[in-house]
Amino acid sequence: MKLDLKVKDRTAALELIKKEGNILKVSVDGKIYDLDMIKVAQGIYSVIYNGKSYNVEMVPGNSTKHYLVNTFYRSYQIEIIDAESKYMKNRKSGDSHLGENSISTPMPGKVVKILVKPGDEVEAGQTVIIVSAMKMESEFKVRKPGKVKAVHVKEGDLVEGNKVMIEIE
């Protein structure tokens, strides 16, 4: 088993060399790890490496290939890179700029006010939508100047986390 995994700007090549029960030999970018690794509960691993005991929690991300991985001290956003995702990446790279300037909500909430409509020219720092969650209203601002391409929500809507609400090109 061989796979590339991405964490921050690093793409690491992982290979499972041996597995006997919970005793594993894995190579990470050529460095060999001999580990005792066991799943103790759904999404929770106990790992012993060189005598050190690590608890690792894994939360599935937006797709089956994304994980949020917590070790005791840090959290990592990890993505599995396989042939399919490489293909998708190449296809997408053209419009990544658009994605960056679009407005999506990091948490579920309720749309309180929408301040723009498709076709509007917007400036960097301009507030385009206000979303409320948990007694707090958050103003979402545009990062770079652009033009509103589409508004996918309306006032009063309940929105889930990580949804694109307003597309800006």
Added chain:
Amino acid sequence: MKLDLKVKDRTAALELIKKEGNILKVSVDGKIYDLDMIKVAQGIYSVIYNGKSYNVEMVPGNSTKHYLVNTFYRSYQIEIIDAESKYMKNRKSGDSHLGENSISTPMPGKVVKILVKPGDEVEAGQTVIIVSAMKMESEFKVRKPGKVKAVHVKEGDLVEGNKVMIEIE
């Protein structure tokens, strides 16, 4: 949906009359219950009946038709009686006497000593096997006089819970 359920010596006829989301109307032996019932986690229900709040925990039993059900104050062994189980019951009723006098372990453990062999005559109260678990040795005794039909374990075996170890006829 209609089913018979058995708890202790009682066999109750249950019927689901209506279900809208978590609001249910159920008849139990003709008595109508209007309930607000919701599964809050795997095997855990919150039930509101006549304003009273109940927490019910459900643990699957040895078969898909057996449940151990805990309310706050009591535990119930409940069995679903459908056509199949009725058939099995009828078939089995002939040898229920044998089942009663056989020796099974209520918990996982390790067989320390077996004191009988197939063909031995045993008296009521006679110890036939010793099993150890968690620093404690338990002696298993015969309830009624009989003859050892089969011994399914050997000394040193690890046994699971609820396994018949020695059959006595």
Added chain:
Amino acid sequence: MQKMIKKVLVANRGEIAVRIMRSCREMGIQSVAVFSEADRTSMHVRYADEAYYIGPSPSAESYLKMDKIIEVAKLSGADAIHPGYGFLSENAKFSARCGEAGIIFIGPSPFAISTMGDKITARKTMIAAGVPVVPGTTEKVTSDEFALKTIKEVGLPVMIKASAGGGGKGMRLIREEKDILPALRGAKSEAMTAFGDDAVYIEKYIDSPHHIEFQILADKHGNAVHLFERECSVQRRHQKVVEETPSPIMTPKVRAEMGAYAVAAAKAVNYDGAGTIEFIVDDNLNYYFLEMNTRLQVEHPITERVVGVDIVKEQINIANGKVLSFVQENLKQSGHAIECRIYAEDTDNNFMPNPGTIKHIQEPLGLGVRHDGYVYEGYTIPIYYDPMISKLIVWGQTRGEAIARMRRALYEYKITGVKTSIKFLERIMESPDFCIGNYNTHFIENNLERLLADSECDLNCEDIALISAFIEYSDKLDKVKQTVSMATLRHGADWKARGRRSGVNRL
């Protein structure tokens, strides 16, 4: 003699509802929960002896509906209502409505609530009682001339505040003379919009203050005591994050003085029940009455731990008309307690609330740790209410031991499924300013960079995270492949069977 309370309706939700029901249970009192649409699966509903639906999710349509709540109290036969904190807890009208309905309101009289609720009236009452208040006006500002004159007397900088205020609305800080009149007009118009009342007053602005509050208990027979102070200066946007008692800056002399003023403040409004007198304190331990919270506070558990009193039980005893079972001389502070509030929030993303479903939770346990929460595995935190998940309270013989224990408890506390403030709190517990006890309300903003920094971890950490994701994903793939190959197998068998069958058919 008054009939004793036998059943309490808790007009609240989440952790505080559960915490109140715990004390009820220990007293042999039945508890009644009320819940909104979003809260059917909340722990308070599961914990209560009885539970009733009161309306849609927004609190204005459920937890703030006085009629509905009083109706449920009558229906369920509750003799008393405990409002918790927030929602209807400081609503004089609700206190009065309960009384009219013959239901005991576990809290102070409408008079005490409304006197303390209006800031100008509260200031006047405190001055009359001899309690030091922040220098400024005791009248509402009626004209520009009055404002200019007062500010000249008090000296810049000053704050203009709404009398009906709260939550930072209708509030303006003035540092320069030229800003006085625009700020005054801005504050008044904001106060009118927010509270329907444009009354504002002027207070001297205390820079870098400490927030120190005193817990008081008063019975219906004129007895009142204080349960010492709580230091609440670790705040973010006027929201307390960490509290501790004793305050690291307090001296026995100032404590005794402030405590006596706190009791005097309570007596000045014939207070009964539990309440909190908030002071602002400068670096030279000059202290000024700020406001009174006429309810149970979020941070009451640290006082419970250090003084050894169950404040909710005392509230119920007082509501039952009992005489306080202790006098001031019986009360002592023993050891040190700290509370951390755990929020569902994304500390790296401007502390945005982060509601969601709890996938896994491991709660800290053991010596000196108290945990007051309400979430459980599989529970979805709703978007309608406060993002607080739980309160972690630790005790130690010394402040140093309490900090070490809090670090240990935060280290043990694991929640997946929502982002939380746990790591941010760990960094507060490690920051030198907090550890030496030298901090004021600017602590978080002064230390923000340090508090948001990533924790250190060696390269192995990252590699082990990668390996874990790799193995988790590979195992999942293996399972999928097995399923697929089994399906193919069956498919193959199927195909043959059909082949045979179609062969048969063709015959």
Added chain:
Amino acid sequence: MQKMIKKVLVANRGEIAVRIMRSCREMGIQSVAVFSEADRTSMHVRYADEAYYIGPSPSAESYLKMDKIIEVAKLSGADAIHPGYGFLSENAKFSARCGEAGIIFIGPSPFAISTMGDKITARKTMIAAGVPVVPGTTEKVTSDEFALKTIKEVGLPVMIKASAGGGGKGMRLIREEKDILPALRGAKSEAMTAFGDDAVYIEKYIDSPHHIEFQILADKHGNAVHLFERECSVQRRHQKVVEETPSPIMTPKVRAEMGAYAVAAAKAVNYDGAGTIEFIVDDNLNYYFLEMNTRLQVEHPITERVVGVDIVKEQINIANGKVLSFVQENLKQSGHAIECRIYAEDTDNNFMPNPGTIKHIQEPLGLGVRHDGYVYEGYTIPIYYDPMISKLIVWGQTRGEAIARMRRALYEYKITGVKTSIKFLERIMESPDFCIGNYNTHFIENNLERLLADSECDLNCEDIALISAFIEYSDKLDKVKQTVSMATLRHGADWKARGRRSGVNRL
């Protein structure tokens, strides 16, 4: 000056290993876990900074392997070993072996362990120190004549006990003269079999005694204090089930006397570290030294709560050569604490151990509750070790409040997957004898019927249980049917596709 301990190997498992590591973490000390085959997933392995495999599941091949444990201590660079309770904790040879290997044994000297471990030697030492012991011999019984003569002096009933004894082995109660010689012979032969030593001695039998023990702490500089008593009379088969402090039968005068004797007992063996002096006490508060446990006790948390001292931290400080930071006059009992031991056992089936997999756990939280456990959802309790799951410790201002709080905590504590003693403990907390504090070591057998009785619940309870099972089963059936019908659907589509394809093929 001695180098301070920086890394501790905990030569134990389960809750006590985790509890010790918690204090290490608060002190900034690294912890090293050791584990047997059955314990790879145990919380102590996950909690530790480091973890090492030491052998197969039976403790004789892992947790009792001195060589292996000392080897791991050296390998990992641990400066000290904490033995917990049980396993190697009262093994003089292990204490000596650690010393020889240059590793600090967190516990007393080999001399103190062996002196207190041999009952006849301990009795002699205590008599020499002026501590009251149960009337009887201080020599081993060498002849029938000596036995008869001694029993005549002491008076029937008496107990014959093995000097090397423990766990009820080599022990005989004699009520009538005719039983003396057979009992003597039986005890000696059993002692020889169990301990390889047939030395036995004779003690007066105290009927219906109370078990009361004193916690002591002694440093390496000759300072020793006691941390007051624990009442441990709620026992089943010589196994403690519930402990509390203060003892409901204690008086200040007797407490002071017994405490002084406990300190004298520790000093008589130059004791250092934490230890417990067990006394048996009759209804008239006559007390007799029974034995000393030269280790941390299971029930130490109730003392920690009422006295406010972290006993594990004190053990480490003492091992570090520090002087005790308090004297007797600094120590006070504040409030009341109770501990319940939660076992995985089937109380309705002769208390048979009930290991298994934890399906769901809801731990009791809130004011005054401490919970020391080690299991988690998905964890399988192994069959090789003690069936204790956790210890629930509560504190209250008064004994009454502590009992009410324990009832509340037990009510909240839910575990599914294994049978537990939780309901049995609830009934202990409700029994009149316990509530008034009038009980001795016969409490459980005297109250067994009441303690095993079913709790009351109205008919609705049973019907709601039935409805829940009905709905759970129906939903499961529905899901199966859906899957089946979807499979059929897909099957149908498949069939058409294949039909078309085969048609193409035929062209």
